[in-house]
Amino acid sequence: MPIDFNVTIAGSAGQGMQIIAGILVKALARSGYHVFSSQDYMSRIRGGHNFTNIRVSDKRVYSTVVSSQLLVALDQQSVNVHYKRLADPAIIIHDSDTIKLKKQRRYRTLRFLWKNYRRKAAVLLI
DSSP: OEEEEEEEEEEEESSHHHHHHHHHHHHHTTTTTTTEEEEOSSOTTSSSSSEEEEEEEOOOOOOOOOOOEEEEEEHHHHHHHHHHGGGEEEEEEEETOOOEEEEEEEEEEEEEEEEHHEEEEEEHHO
């Protein structure tokens, strides 16, 4: 079965999206996948909304696509902005403390408490 998967990582400027996207892109490329990444810089000011689209395939890719099968939402605005661009079905990974989602059949959610992982992630990066 061919692989063609799209990921959107979205959040406020300063939340570490570039680090998350960079790690994911490197890991996928080193695993032998073809990866195309596109970063959107709507705001360079801390707190403004930004996102990165990543397309992963077992064949060469030259662009991203509009719909994503996976949304990594770091804040509520990310869900509000990118919800309509999700494929059907899709997965949303979000912080259950800060982001509230309505139960929908078109997507599944993976909830986690981001505060539990911040310290661990910081230690791993150092």
